[in-house]
Amino acid sequence: xxxxxxxxxxxxxxxxxxxxxxxKYPLAAGARQSPVDIDxxxxxxDNSLVxxxxxxxxxxxxxxxxxxxxxxxxxxxxxxxxxxSGGPLSEVYKxxxxxxxxxxxxxxxxxxxxxxxxxxxxxxxxxxNSEKYSSFKEAAxxxxxxxxxxxxMEIGNADNAELEKIISLIPKIIHKGQDSQASFDLDFGSxxxxxxxxxxxxxxxxxxxxxxCVIWTVFKEPITISERQLEVFRSLKSxxxxxxxxxxxxxLVKNYRPPLxxxxxxxxxxxx
Ligand SMILES: CCCCCCc1ccc(S(N)(=O)=O)cc1
Ligand SMILES: [Zn+2]
Numbered sequence: 001x002x003x004x005x006x007x008x009x010x011x012x013x014x015x016x017x018x019x020x021x022x023x024k025y026p027l028a029a030g031a032r033q034s035p036v037d038i039d040x041x042x043x044x045x046d047n048s049l050v051x052x053x054x055x056x057x058x059x060x061x062x063x064x065x066x067x068x069x070x071x072x073x074x075x076x077x078x079x080x081x082x083x084x085s086g087g088p089l090s091e092v093y094k095x096x097x098x099x100x101x102x103x104x105x106x107x108x109x110x111x112x113x114x115x116x117x118x119x120x121x122x123x124x125x126x127x128x129n130s131e132k133y134s135s136f137k138e139a140a141x142x143x144x145x146x147x148x149x150x151x152x153m154e155i156g157n158a159d160n161a162e163l164e165k166i167i168s169l170i171p172k173i174i175h176k177g178q179d180s181q182a183s184f185d186l187d188f189g190s191x192x193x194x195x196x197x198x199x200x201x202x203x204x205x206x207x208x209x210x211x212x213c214v215i216w217t218v219f220k221e222p223i224t225i226s227e228r229q230l231e232v233f234r235s236l237k238s239x240x241x242x243x244x245x246x247x248x249x250x251x252l253v254k255n256y257r258p259p260l261x262x263x264x265x266x267x268x269x270x271x272x
């Protein structure tokens with residue numbers, strides 16, 4: 001007897017959201033979870049990060065694949081000539097993918113918060129330690145396996161031109177499982193804020209399986225996105241094309257995990 005329950009294994013609704021994840025994904029109840037509220041009064045600016053700025057090099061023209069994961073959009077990069085180093089990192093990390101988290105309204109949506117303040121969305125650039133490990137999957141099971149850059153997004157009047165290249169593909173991946181191949185010249189530099197000032201701490205994946213394998217670096221300065229662009233994110237569906245549901249049902253209006261306790265972890269900052 002096959003029960004075709006359309007409901008996702010985990011998600012962001014009341015019956016499968018963050019407060020239920022630990023039932024099926026025990027790591028979600030760990031002491032090194034992400035996101036966290038960044039209490040700026042707790043941030044220490046010791047000399048360990050002084051003039052160790054974060055360095056990245058991303059290709060300007062590359063082929064990408066954008067996919068609807070059922071939890072949002074994700075751009076898979078073929079991270080051959082990408083590199084992230086410096087800051088809190090002891091090795092060189094390669095870019096694996098990037099994606100975004102958002103909320104149903106503009107006063108929520110980011111995963112990390114700053115002194116309790118949420119931003120409208122948060123971009124995550126996910127890298128893995130290719131110096132020490134032989135695959136992303138292997139790295140995702142190691143305490144220093146992944147390095148994720150978090151970029152806050154706030155609502156601005158103008159469209160974000162770089163994001164527009166991604167947003168223009170979203171109508172092709174409205175349903176879970178759909179993907180679109182595109183080779184566009186993405187200037188990652190403009191997906192990142194001008195200031196390289198950041199906070200850093202040891203944390204986890206913010207979605208199941210919630211592995212505690214991430215060295216987090218969250219930039220202090222947000223980038224901007226327009227309301228229209230954010231609405232396009234919210235038009236994504238968490239169900240497949242074959243799941244016959246009402247047109248307005250299954251929309252991914254929010255996909256962020258609220259903050260978890262920092263506990264006795266150290267929060268470091270670089271730059272004012
Ligand atoms: C063993 C396979 C692990 C797949 C992990 C996929 C994943 C990557 C990044 C993030 S996030 N939101 O912390 O950047 C969440 C999940
Ligand atoms: Zn994420």
